[in-house]
Amino acid sequence: MWSRNLRTAQLQKKLIYAQKINFYRSTETPAQSVSEDAPVPAEADAKVEKEIKANPFLSKKPATKGETVPFDDIPGPISLRLISKFWGMIPMMGTEITVSVVQYLLSGGKFFGGILSWGGNAPFFKKFFDVYGPVVRLHGAFGSDVVLLSRPEHASAIFQTEGPYPIRSCLESLEKYRLQCRKYRQAGPFLTYGTEWEALRKSIEQPLQSCIELQFDEIEKINESFLDRMYSIRNKQEEMPNNFKTEINKWVLECLCSVTLNRTLGFLVPTGLIPSSDPGRLLNGLFGATNAIRKLEYGFHLWKFIETPAWKSLVKNCDMMESVLRKYIDISKQHLQEKKMRNSPLDKVTLMEHLLLKENIIEDDIMTIMLDLFLIGANATAHTVSFFFYNLARNPRCQIQLYDEIKDSDVSSTPEKLKEYAYLQACLKETLRLDPPIPILSRVLSNDVIINHYRVPKGTHVLFAAHMNNMRQEYFEDAEKFKPQRWLNNYEGGFGNEFQHFASMPFGYGPRSCLAKEMAETAIASLIVTICKRFRIEYNYGDIKSSNELMASPTKPLKFRFIDRI
Numbered sequence: 001m002w003s004r005n006l007r008t009a010q011l012q013k014k015l016i017y018a019q020k021i022n023f024y025r026s027t028e029t030p031a032q033s034v035s036e037d038a039p040v041p042a043e044a045d046a047k048v049e050k051e052i053k054a055n056p057f058l059s060k061k062p063a064t065k066g067e068t069v070p071f072d073d074i075p076g077p078i079s080l081r082l083i084s085k086f087w088g089m090i091p092m093m094g095t096e097i098t099v100s101v102v103q104y105l106l107s108g109g110k111f112f113g114g115i116l117s118w119g120g121n122a123p124f125f126k127k128f129f130d131v132y133g134p135v136v137r138l139h140g141a142f143g144s145d146v147v148l149l150s151r152p153e154h155a156s157a158i159f160q161t162e163g164p165y166p167i168r169s170c171l172e173s174l175e176k177y178r179l180q181c182r183k184y185r186q187a188g189p190f191l192t193y194g195t196e197w198e199a200l201r202k203s204i205e206q207p208l209q210s211c212i213e214l215q216f217d218e219i220e221k222i223n224e225s226f227l228d229r230m231y232s233i234r235n236k237q238e239e240m241p242n243n244f245k246t247e248i249n250k251w252v253l254e255c256l257c258s259v260t261l262n263r264t265l266g267f268l269v270p271t272g273l274i275p276s277s278d279p280g281r282l283l284n285g286l287f288g289a290t291n292a293i294r295k296l297e298y299g300f301h302l303w304k305f306i307e308t309p310a311w312k313s314l315v316k317n318c319d320m321m322e323s324v325l326r327k328y329i330d331i332s333k334q335h336l337q338e339k340k341m342r343n344s345p346l347d348k349v350t351l352m353e354h355l356l357l358k359e360n361i362i363e364d365d366i367m368t369i370m371l372d373l374f375l376i377g378a379n380a381t382a383h384t385v386s387f388f389f390y391n392l393a394r395n396p397r398c399q400i401q402l403y404d405e406i407k408d409s410d411v412s413s414t415p416e417k418l419k420e421y422a423y424l425q426a427c428l429k430e431t432l433r434l435d436p437p438i439p440i441l442s443r444v445l446s447n448d449v450i451i452n453h454y455r456v457p458k459g460t461h462v463l464f465a466a467h468m469n470n471m472r473q474e475y476f477e478d479a480e481k482f483k484p485q486r487w488l489n490n491y492e493g494g495f496g497n498e499f500q501h502f503a504s505m506p507f508g509y510g511p512r513s514c515l516a517k518e519m520a521e522t523a524i525a526s527l528i529v530t531i532c533k534r535f536r537i538e539y540n541y542g543d544i545k546s547s548n549e550l551m552a553s554p555t556k557p558l559k560f561r562f563i564d565r566i
């Protein structure tokens with residue numbers, strides 16, 4: 001009974017979803033026959049050769065100029081095409097399962113005779129692209145297929161035609177927690193779409209920007225607290241402990257609280273956090289929820305049928321974060337009340353107060369907004385700071401050049417001043433190019449799009465491997481190297497064509513791009529200036545990579561050595 005209700009609810013949801021984006025697909029074209037003389041790449045291993053021979057799509061003739069090739073001609077793993085017939089019989093396993101199975105396989109799952117299984121450190125999607133070419137189709141149930149891409153020209157085709165209401169394929173577990181479990185009326189700015197999303201986004205974007213300007217001095221103080229904390233945890237070799245990433249997370253959360261609540265919660269107290277304190281619960285809730293989402297979004301979505309340990313962990317940790325935030329919503333309400341009673345001007349209010357003043361926003365909306373800002377913002381920013389330190393440590397010449405640029409900067413800077421440090425900004429761009437914290441961008445196409453001659457119909461899910469895109473030699477000479485100078489105006493090594501703009505998009509693109517880009521850039525730049533003026537950074541262990549997870553993280557402890565400059 002329970003599962004039938006759930007199934008009906010899921011089907012209804014899909015129907016509404018399909019109607020919203022208007023994606024009823026036109027007729028299917030018949031499957032193609034295998035050509036006798038299908039080419040076999042010389043270096044392909046035996047399994048790959050077998051797959052290629054068995055895959056009719058790999059034997060196609062090239063399209064002539066201007067010719068449009070039907071969607072069904074896009075190559076892809078035959079095993080998924082066959083299995084999609086099975087998925088088609090199980091309505092609950094729709095497109096999201098295709099996406100999540102792909103992610104599971106990419107993260108090391110062992111399926112399909114090894115053709116689709118590789119270790120977590122392999123570059124995203126590389127094996128698919130190596131076997132099938134730059135456009136890969138994965139068959140899903142309901143005709144809701146997934147197309148994989150990784151080239152700037154393809155990004156341009158998708159993002160420039162996406163219209164005012166782009167849709168991304170969502171984090172279903174978080175959506176279920178919010179809409180079904182907690183019965184909120186919307187799922188938060190990262191997950192909603194259409195006019196609902198537009199209204200939410202409008203209510204956050206501009207106030208967030210004003211708040212970062214108002215709170216800039218406070219962020220500089222938080223940087224000083226971070227320095228104090230670093231002194232208190234540094235060992236005799238001037239090295240940070242294995243869990244230094246947690247300290248970076250604390251710094252981000254403190255900045256986020258300052259910007260959204262106009263208060264610091266004490267994440268960076270020199271004596272260390274008490275787990276039962278408000279900041280302790282927010283931090284642990286963030287870690288727990290992030291890990292749970294990573295587990296729930298990979299592989300088969302068993303949690304849709306039974307309460308798995310990861311599902312329970314998501315609920316527990318989101319509840320924990322919410323109980324802390326609920327307290328600060330109440331405090332903000334009280335502050336507003338007092339301000340109104342005193343007839344104080346309401347122009348300089350915090351983001352939370354700004355949201356409370358909006359008539360069309362209710363308390364539950366504020367909760368999902370705040371949680372999205374914390375979940376997406378804290379993870380992405382901490383990842384970027386981690387790799388910024390790493391790149392400077394691994395590239396001492398770049399570190400010297402950066403130090404020369406910032407060493408005479410004022411004690412208290414401004415967001416505008418930070419933008420004038422060209423080399424600092426170049427180092428940030430280069431860090432985000434090499435290790436983007438959100439390594440895959442996703443969309444559900446709202447129009448038919450021509451990609452590489454293929455007509456990809458609206459409604460198709462597209463996963464864009466941003467990390468692979470960023471490593472294209474045509475656009476970035478010595479692409480695997482940290483070379484901040486490539487971002488400076490006078491640098492002449494770039495490709496400079498019409499697609500250059502899409503060659504690195506760490507904050508995404510278009511109306512759905514990151515709504516806190518300015519805030520993140522300002523906070524990161526101010527921290528780097530503070531740290532680099534005080535320390536020289538070294539790292540003496542094995543290479544650190546970014547994990548290929550949904551929300552990426554460094555693969556090794558950040559045992560950086562921070563050596564005093566004086």
Ligand code: HEM
Nearest residue numbers: 190373377380381384438506507508509512513514516520
């Ligand atoms: C260096 C740090 C950051 C990076 C690289 C980053 C990157 C991204 C990317 C790639 C997206 C998806 C864009 C797309 O689909 O086109 C995104 C969306 C988003 N980010 Fe960020 N982000 C960062 C920091 C932050 C911070 C600090 C916050 C919150 C304070 C935040 C909040 C959001 C939200 C709410 C969305 C969803 C926007 C929407 O759907 O309208 N991000 N971010």
